[in-house]
Amino acid sequence: VRREAGEVVDAARRLWDSWEDGALIADIATGRFLDHEKLHYVDVESEFLSIRGPALMPRPVQGQVPVFARAPDQTGYADITLSDGLTALDDRSPGLKFAELALLPGTELLPVLRRLAGSVGGVVLRTPEPVAALEELDRHVIPALAAEGILVPPRPGETLRAQLGLSRPSSRYAAASGGNT
Amino acid sequence: MSGNDYRRPEARLHLNGFFPFGPIYVWDQVARPEDYYEFAGFARLARTAERGLFTSIFLGDSQRLREHLGRITDIAVTGRPDQLVLFAHLTAITERIGFVATLNTTYSDPVELARRLATVEALSGGRAGWNLVTTGNAWTGENFRKGGYLGHADRYRHALEHLEIVHRLWDHREVDFHGEFYDVTASLPGPPDPQLRPILFQAGESDEGRDFAAKYAEVIFSRYIAFDAALEFADDIADRLHAAARPRDDIKIFPAAKITLGATGGPGPTGESSRSSNRSGVAICPLGTSTARCRTSPRSIPSRP
Numbered sequence: 002v003r004r005e006a007g008e009v010v011d012a013a014r015r016l017w018d019s020w021e022d023g024a025l026i027a028d029i030a031t032g033r034f035l036d037h038e039k040l041h042y043v044d045v046e047s048e049f050l051s052i053r054g055p056a057l058m059p060r061p062v063q064g065q066v067p068v069f070a071r072a073p074d075q076t077g078y079a080d081i082t083l084s085d086g087l088t089a090l091d092d093r094s095p096g097l098k099f100a101e102l103a104l105l106p107g108t109e110l111l112p113v114l115r116r117l118a119g120s121v122g123g124v125v126l127r128t129p130e131p132v133a134a135l136e137e138l139d140r141h142v143i144p145a146l147a148a149e150g151i152l153v154p155p156r157p158g159e160t161l162r163a164q165l166g167l168s169r170p171s172s173r174y175a176a177a178s179g180g181n182t
Numbered sequence: 183m184s185g186n187d188y189r190r191p192e193a194r195l196h197l198n199g200f201f202p203f204g205p206i207y208v209w210d211q212v213a214r215p216e217d218y219y220e221f222a223g224f225a226r227l228a229r230t231a232e233r234g235l236f237t238s239i240f241l242g243d244s245q246r247l248r249e250h251l252g253r254i255t256d257i258a259v260t261g262r263p264d265q266l267v268l269f270a271h272l273t274a275i276t277e278r279i280g281f282v283a284t285l286n287t288t289y290s291d292p293v294e295l296a297r298r299l300a301t302v303e304a305l306s307g308g309r310a311g312w313n314l315v316t317t318g319n320a321w322t323g324e325n326f327r328k329g330g331y332l333g334h335a336d337r338y339r340h341a342l343e344h345l346e347i348v349h350r351l352w353d354h355r356e357v358d359f360h361g362e363f364y365d366v367t368a369s370l371p372g373p374p375d376p377q378l379r380p381i382l383f384q385a386g387e388s389d390e391g392r393d394f395a396a397k398y399a400e401v402i403f404s405r406y407i408a409f410d411a412a413l414e415f416a417d418d419i420a421d422r423l424h425a426a427a428r429p430r431d432d433i434k435i436f437p438a439a440k441i442t443l444g445a446t447g448g449p450g451p452t453g454e455s456s457r458s459s460n461r462s463g464v465a466i467c468p469l470g471t472s473t474a475r476c477r478t479s480p481r482s483i484p485s486r487p
Binding site: 020029032033037050053054056059 | 209210214215216219244245246247253254255256257258259260261262263264324325326327
């Protein structure tokens with residue numbers, strides 16, 4: 002299962018790269034809608050997959066859609082790794098780390114979040130009562146975090162990658178073919 | 183017999199818009215090439231069709247980019263969005279038009295397809311349809327891990343098992359199926375809702391395709407628009423319905439019509455102005471009389487005065 006998951010993510014990433022940026026040209030003078038030099042067969046032939054490509058849609062706006070996966074098993078191919086609670090502090094995997102916290106009634110969330118803030122990029126909150134928990138967060142926790150500068154408010158119009166502080170990668174095929182516009 | 187001799191006071195028409203490639207086909211009509219793939223064009227299309235009293239729209243699909251002589255075709259728009267994701271979004275900005283997704287049985291997983299289509303059905307309050315298609319070519323199969331593996335003779339037997347799994351999931355929320363192609367035990371969340379079952383469209387033209395439609399489809403597309411040929415097709419389907427022990431009104435026949443637009447007083451159908459529309463609009467009307475099985479129709483067609 003783990004090997005297959007890695008292959009699936011790798012194939013998806015190749016497909017996302019298979020239309021280079023700038024593949025859509027709509028050049029009326031030459032009658033070409035696409036620059037076919039910028040479309041690439043992915044030719045995945047792996048243990049579990051066989052995919053010719055290219056993708057059926059142009060490259061994602063973000064270049065690569067951010068992939069979230071659970072540490073430690075699936076960290077090799079993720080942009081963001083999810084760890085249980087404070088074990089996130091010990092996670093040495095590269096990239097952005099998120100801590101998953103169970104939000105039980107009466108949890109003192111603020112001190113935990115303050116402690117995690119220097120080491121992880123974000124938290125995932127799980128709760129059996131999402132509505133009540135959101136109200137509580139909204140009323141007490143978020144204003145405090147914002148005041149301390151720990152919480153990064155989302156900026157309108159930005160991609161998820163940009164919100165998370167991740168850069169937009171260029172297509173692997175652009176590097177291979179030696180150019181991009 | 184001419185069309186004027188054929189009068190049926192009870193007859194009702196449904197219009198279904200068919201867009202093989204998307205909202206815009208001629209690609210020099212917009213400023214940004216991304217417009218062909220982004221949501222705004224599809225949203226405009228859906229709203230316009232709804233305003234124009236169309237019962238439904240459906241899009242063509244292809245699971246591989248077009249090629250010519252072994253190279254990706256670069257002179258035309260190619261590729262398209264996932265239809266169910268797109269339709270989930272379009273149902274939120276419309277109220278009564280139906281959305282018919284062209285979905286391939288050959289390369290899809292029936293449990294996943296049943297769940298995704300049921301999701302659009304629930305989100306839209308019962309406005310989803312499925313245009314069931316099969317693919318027999320290995321060229322398309324190269325994009326799927328299973329590879330191209332179905333010969334023509336197997337396509338509809340495989341499609342039948344696929345459809346059976348989907349229908350059992352919709353009707354009972356559970357399936358335990360063991361057939362020639364599938365061994366599946368699965369369930370969908372939530373209680374079954376007989377009012378929420380996507381309408382099945384089919385366009386098979388071969389003998390097997392017509393038989394399949396006569397047995398299982400609720401709407402069949404027909405390429406015949408000339409009256410006598412359309413009637414011949416309808417009679418053939420009626421015979422097959424009879425053989426399948428289904429009443430004649432159980433299926434609606436939607437013949438295809440190409441619509442060519444020209445500016446008022448401008449050039450005719452062969453002129454310059456027809457270029458942008460002569461591939462993109464097809465209105466389709468039924469020869470059937472019953473509207474009972476097209477749930478979206480009563481709200482989308484004004485009642486007679």
